[in-house]
Amino acid sequence: MDRARLLWRKSLNGVMLTLTGVSAFAVVSVLFLILGYLLWNGGSSLNWDFFTKLPKPVGETGGGMANAIIGSLKLLLLAALMGLPVGLLAGVYLAEFGSKTFAFVIRYTTDLLNGVPSIVIGIFAYSLVVLPVKHFSALAGGVALGMMVIPITVRSTEEFLRSVPGSLREGAMALGASKWKTIATVILPAASGGILTGMLLALARVAGETAPLLFTAFSNRFWSPGWGQPTASLPVMIYTYAIAPYDDWHRQAWAAGLVLLLLVLLANLGCRLALSRGGSARSV
Amino acid sequence: MSTTATTIARAPSQPSGGARAFVQRLRHGDEIAHLITLTFAAGILLLTSMLVYELWVNSHLSRAKFGWLFFWTRTWDPMFGDFGAAPFIYGTLITSIVSLVIAVPLGLSAAIFLAELAPRRISDSISFLIDLLAAVPSVIYGLLGIFIVVPLVRTTIGPLLINTLGHVPAIGKLFRPPNYGVGFLTAGIVLAIMVVPFIISVSREVLLTVPRDQREAALALGATRWESTWQVVVPWARTGIMGSIFLALARALGETMAVTMVIGNDPKIVASLLAPGYTIAAVIANEFTEATGDLYLSALIELGLVLFLMTFILNGLARILIVATERGGGHP
Amino acid sequence: MRKTLLVVSLVLGLAVAPSVQSDATVLLNAAGATFPYPIYSKWFDVYHQQHGNIQINYQSIGSGGGIRQLQAGTVDFGASDRPMSDEQLGQAKFKILHFPTVLGAVIPTYNIAGVTGELNFTQKSLAGIYLGQITKWNDPEIANANKGVNLPSADIVVVHRSDGSGTSYIWTDFLAKASSDWKSKVGADTSVNWPVGLGGKGNEGVSGLIKQTPNSIGYIELIYALQNNIPYGKVQNAAGKFVKADLAGVTAAAEKASKEIPDDFRVSITNAPGPASYPISSFTWLLIPAQISDGAKREAIKGFLKWMLNEGQGYNEALSYAKLPKPIVTKELKAISQIQ
Numbered sequence: 001m002d003r004a005r006l007l008w009r010k011s012l013n014g015v016m017l018t019l020t021g022v023s024a025f026a027v028v029s030v031l032f033l034i035l036g037y038l039l040w041n042g043g044s045s046l047n048w049d050f051f052t053k054l055p056k057p058v059g060e061t062g063g064g065m066a067n068a069i070i071g072s073l074k075l076l077l078l079a080a081l082m083g084l085p086v087g088l089l090a091g092v093y094l095a096e097f098g099s100k101t102f103a104f105v106i107r108y109t110t111d112l113l114n115g116v117p118s119i120v121i122g123i124f125a126y127s128l129v130v131l132p133v134k135h136f137s138a139l140a141g142g143v144a145l146g147m148m149v150i151p152i153t154v155r156s157t158e159e160f161l162r163s164v165p166g167s168l169r170e171g172a173m174a175l176g177a178s179k180w181k182t183i184a185t186v187i188l189p190a191a192s193g194g195i196l197t198g199m200l201l202a203l204a205r206v207a208g209e210t211a212p213l214l215f216t217a218f219s220n221r222f223w224s225p226g227w228g229q230p231t232a233s234l235p236v237m238i239y240t241y242a243i244a245p246y247d248d249w250h251r252q253a254w255a256a257g258l259v260l261l262l263l264v265l266l267a268n269l270g271c272r273l274a275l276s277r278g279g280s281a282r283s284v
Numbered sequence: 285m286s287t288t289a290t291t292i293a294r295a296p297s298q299p300s301g302g303a304r305a306f307v308q309r310l311r312h313g314d315e316i317a318h319l320i321t322l323t324f325a326a327g328i329l330l331l332t333s334m335l336v337y338e339l340w341v342n343s344h345l346s347r348a349k350f351g352w353l354f355f356w357t358r359t360w361d362p363m364f365g366d367f368g369a370a371p372f373i374y375g376t377l378i379t380s381i382v383s384l385v386i387a388v389p390l391g392l393s394a395a396i397f398l399a400e401l402a403p404r405r406i407s408d409s410i411s412f413l414i415d416l417l418a419a420v421p422s423v424i425y426g427l428l429g430i431f432i433v434v435p436l437v438r439t440t441i442g443p444l445l446i447n448t449l450g451h452v453p454a455i456g457k458l459f460r461p462p463n464y465g466v467g468f469l470t471a472g473i474v475l476a477i478m479v480v481p482f483i484i485s486v487s488r489e490v491l492l493t494v495p496r497d498q499r500e501a502a503l504a505l506g507a508t509r510w511e512s513t514w515q516v517v518v519p520w521a522r523t524g525i526m527g528s529i530f531l532a533l534a535r536a537l538g539e540t541m542a543v544t545m546v547i548g549n550d551p552k553i554v555a556s557l558l559a560p561g562y563t564i565a566a567v568i569a570n571e572f573t574e575a576t577g578d579l580y581l582s583a584l585i586e587l588g589l590v591l592f593l594m595t596f597i598l599n600g601l602a603r604i605l606i607v608a609t610e611r612g613g614g615h616p
Numbered sequence: 617m618r619k620t621l622l623v624v625s626l627v628l629g630l631a632v633a634p635s636v637q638s639d640a641t642v643l644l645n646a647a648g649a650t651f652p653y654p655i656y657s658k659w660f661d662v663y664h665q666q667h668g669n670i671q672i673n674y675q676s677i678g679s680g681g682g683i684r685q686l687q688a689g690t691v692d693f694g695a696s697d698r699p700m701s702d703e704q705l706g707q708a709k710f711k712i713l714h715f716p717t718v719l720g721a722v723i724p725t726y727n728i729a730g731v732t733g734e735l736n737f738t739q740k741s742l743a744g745i746y747l748g749q750i751t752k753w754n755d756p757e758i759a760n761a762n763k764g765v766n767l768p769s770a771d772i773v774v775v776h777r778s779d780g781s782g783t784s785y786i787w788t789d790f791l792a793k794a795s796s797d798w799k800s801k802v803g804a805d806t807s808v809n810w811p812v813g814l815g816g817k818g819n820e821g822v823s824g825l826i827k828q829t830p831n832s833i834g835y836i837e838l839i840y841a842l843q844n845n846i847p848y849g850k851v852q853n854a855a856g857k858f859v860k861a862d863l864a865g866v867t868a869a870a871e872k873a874s875k876e877i878p879d880d881f882r883v884s885i886t887n888a889p890g891p892a893s894y895p896i897s898s899f900t901w902l903l904i905p906a907q908i909s910d911g912a913k914r915e916a917i918k919g920f921l922k923w924m925l926n927e928g929q930g931y932n933e934a935l936s937y938a939k940l941p942k943p944i945v946t947k948e949l950k951a952i953s954q955i956q
Contacts, residue, residue: 013508020397023390027480028410031417034428057657059843059935086324093321106325109332115599116335117538119565120588123572124335127342134689136645150328180317201419208421211540211565215573218645221657222664222671230645230673235423239541242427244820245827245844250431257424268419272412362780362807434828462771464814464829549778549815560814570817573647574680574780576687576704576806 038261042254050255055221055232061248065256067223071138071231072260075217076203078142078227079149084199086146087153091195094154095161096183114151121147122212130216136230141217145206152205156198160191197271204267208260210235234260336592343586345579354586360551360567362575367583369590371551375468375561376591379543380536382472382557383479388529390476391483392518398484399491400513411488418481426545429474434546437473438465442558445469460556466548469557474542479532486531486606490524491517527605534598538591540565564591642916647675648682648695649782650818651837652718652900655935656695659928663920670916676818680780680806686712686903692913694903697782698806699882711906713955714881715921715948716899718929719870719938721838721861722786723848723896727826728753728768735849736761736858739895742851743795745772745833747802748812753831761858768831775825775834778815780806786898787835790886835896839936853895854887865894866938873899874941881948899940907956914955921952 049064056063090110094103125144130136164187172182188195217231219240224231234256241253346367350357357368394414398407442463450459494517502512518525548560549570564587575581653676660672674695677685682694687708699714724737741757744750750757754767777784785806792799802808816822816834823840826832838861841848850858859865869888877883887895902921908914925948929939940948 009508009511013510016510016514017397017401020393020401024394024397024402024410024484027390027394027417027484028413030477031413031420034417034420034424037428037432038424057661058654059839086327089321089324090328093318093325097318097321098325102322102325106328109329111599111603112596113328113332113335115534115538115595117540117565117591117595119538119540119568120339120592121335123568123585123588124338126572127338128334130690131688136690147331150331154328178312178314180313183317204419208423210421210423211569214569218647219675220673221660222673225641225643229643230675235421235541238423238427239545240820242423242430243545243817243824245823245840245846246820253427257427260421261424264419264421265416268416272415359809361809363803363805363809438829462773464773466814466825544817549817550810550813562815570778570815571680571780571807574678574682574684574806576680576684576780577707581684 035261035265038254038258041251042256042258045251045255046258050252054223055237059246063252065232065234065237065252067220068232068234068237068256069259071217071220071224071233072207072235074138074224074227074231075141075145075213075233076207078139079145079206080199080203082142082146083149083202084153087150087199087202088157088195090150091154091157091161092183092188094158096179096187110151110154113147114155117211118144118148118209119211122215125212125216133228135228136216136218137228138217138224138231139227141213141231141233142227144212144216145209148206148209148212149199149202152202153199156201157191157195160194160198161187163194164190194275197275200267201271204264204271207267208235208264210239339585339589339592343582343589345582346586347582349579350583354583355590358553362571362577362580365577365579367580369564369587371553372562372564372567372587373590374553375547375551375563376537376565376594378468378557378561379471379475379547379563380533382468383475383536384529384533386473386476387480387483387532391480391528391532392487392525394480395484395487395491396513396518398488400509400517407488411485414481414484417477418485422478422539422542425474425478425542429470429542429546433470433473434465437467437470437558438463442469446558457555458557460558463558464548464560466546467556467558467560468547471543471547471561471563472557474546475536475539478539478542479536482532482535483528486528487521487525490521490528490606493524494520523605523608527602527608530598530602530605534595534602537598538565538595540569544569564588641669641671642912644670644672644692644913644916645675645690646672646682646693646695647677647685647691648903649679649697649900650676650820651679651697651720651722651781651783651786651898652695652937653819654839654843655718655932655937658931658935659924662931663923663928667919670920672920676820678777678779678806678818679782679785682903683806684780686905692908693905693917695900696903697898697900698785699884699901700903713904713906713951714901715904715951716881716901716940716944717924718932719866719897719899719940720936721866721894721897722783722790722835723838723841723861724833724851725823725826725836725841725846725848726833727829727846728770728831730766730768732847733765734847734860735765736852737849738852739794743791743798746774746776746791746811746813747795747798748774761852770831773829773832774810774813775816775822775829775832776810776813777818777822779817781818782806782898782900783819783835783837784808786886786896789884790896793887842936851895853891853893854889855891855893857891859892859894861894861896863933863936863938865892866897867941869893869895869897870899870938870941874943877944877947879947879951881944881951904955906954918952918955921955922949925949 052066053064054067121144125140129140129143168186172186213233213236219236220230220232238253238256241249354369356370358370359366359368398411445459446461450456498516498520499512502516543563544566549562550560551562568584568588572584575584656674660674664671679696679698682696683700685691686694738761751771752769753772754769759767788804788808792804816825819836819840822834822836823844826834826846850860853859868890869885873883873885885897925945932939
């Protein structure tokens, strides 16, 4: 009896442990599946036209997504200009100056903002930026994306500032530096690697957002001049083309998906490698 | 600390109180820095409050007309101006639950593998790759959903479920034809792939915090590796794991693009998981730019408010649970 | 520091560079119906080739979207297959003019294994399918009109629009005329409470769903079926004849309206009388504000309208839209002067 039970326990042990390994590899293989599928379907469609031409009229084959690529870059630039400084300075406040209760409130609010579904942020940006000027615009899209960049930046800035060793702070103070001088000349530079990678990760995250752009940046079949006009963007083009029946559009959607995915993965890969070399790798 | 620094830096004599003192203090970089960073931090508070305010105010028409009935009403009729949130709340919850049913076992077992069994190096590199999975934009999941998962559900998985589980009493109701390929199940599958990295990453971290002696004590008592993991380590970390599940749930609730591309966009409450449905995020994405009539738009914004509240509550719970485990060690 | 400045200005320059253009560039933003999207995108493209400084960015988000965004003032003009109702016109803060552009047909399209030819649909069968009362392809109502065709006993997968659609309006308007049951239970509008079916976004989304879903039926504008090689059926018209959608059938449907069209051009021609009329035909309209304060935009829009009514009509037939009848063109050219 004892031996049978022992055998059962041992086999259960073997089976379950193997299953856990299988799960882990299954999840990882999904990543490679995605990459592989996109490469297979999108790779062949990546030609010079894709990067340089504008979209063609409906139903005609050819054309490209040049305006969407530039549009996405412009939106990211706006998001960076609006969201990163706020995130950085708020992170500095939380790490260096924060009073107990107010800092708690800010942290809670930041987490709240992080959890807001991107479509709801789109609604907010629409009523804030689009309606008053009666215009869809790249600016509105940038505002929406900028709002999403803030929480991620705040959290990573705070974490990296806190991780600066106390000895550096105390050394600076012992030499007579005021608080802000310490922060500006010693602490921030020490944490800069981590903070910058945090910012890059935040941008990579919003680069792929589609929902908030649907009613802010809208879309555009031409080049979008300046910041006040609607603009095409990679994620919105992928969405529009994917749900349509035209095979040529599907082909282009795969190609755009591949470009977007490669950009996002490269940014993430680079950042995480840099972080793990410099210190503990933190997942956002 | 700051008082010490400012005392050293401040050379001349200082006035004692009042406005003059404030201005005097302002001259010193520390106070300015404090003020500036405080302003930006407060800006976040302002932004978030404005968001809630706008949602509240712009949904006024709909809230006034329907009141609490909005939550139970099953019709969504733009033509006759009758709006109800029930099919969308149902769809949002069902797809999220389906995704958890798939992602939690998968994610937890992968996390166990990474935390307990794999050598540190392999564990780190696999975690790294799984974190990359979390970075994939949702529209790409939607793309793959349309072209891979939908045909798969329509031709293989759907019929399989109908023929096997469909005949089992009670849960058989979940797997009835018709089966189009798009629907709750497909959306749930796509969502599962999207949230599994979150479950793995957080669960792995909390499992790693479980003290070694717990494991060793179990093993010393003769438990197998699996028994020690499943009966001792995991329960120890269970609040943190629960937290990761809530986090994943919150993410699944708000997901828009991947869902709207594969759910079928039909606002109905149906038992079968193979039937098409609709979620809050999907209906807002589809109908926002064309809601003719102020009541229609207001109803959509009210849906946005409902979604916001759902994620708000879940996120709060998740954070509490995760922090409780990391600090207290997950005692029951 | 300098390096950063250099990089930043380079990036900014790149971002703005492609958009640097002459001061005379006129940018118009428009949105609306997916029904005429293929012809509109062709027109705007050709017009831009001929007038390099005028860019008309048209986004096909559905007729409902066109009306809504025009009312909100976020686009310069809209497009819709459903003429705005008096109520909607009243909601706008300014006067809006309707300009018919083309005539098109909404067709029932399907994806049934083994059936590649044209099915005949009676008015009752279409209403019944969309009401959820007729559920199988070999239902007698369908089978009797299609003797000799091997219809499977499979369930019909109904597809409709998930967004606010003028095409939906045309379809439901026809169904309301075909079936009093439909009229009382569902009604005719751009967005209705569909009794059954999957929702696709835009004509594009519905076509996509049909292509991928076996045993499905949906309604789309003619050109989408032709461009994507999806079979479509004949529909029984008011005179009882089964007519296939083509230029002749659509033009015949518009004949009565072309003589009696009201001054604001709002009219429905579904279920039109006459043996050759295709019963699910419709005009589609550009919705233009009567007062445009920006002089350059006003002239650009007026210029485009004139071009569209003359040269533009020449592109219709290649994309299977019918030309506007001559009396209507004349009337519209006069109406352009109402834009101030």
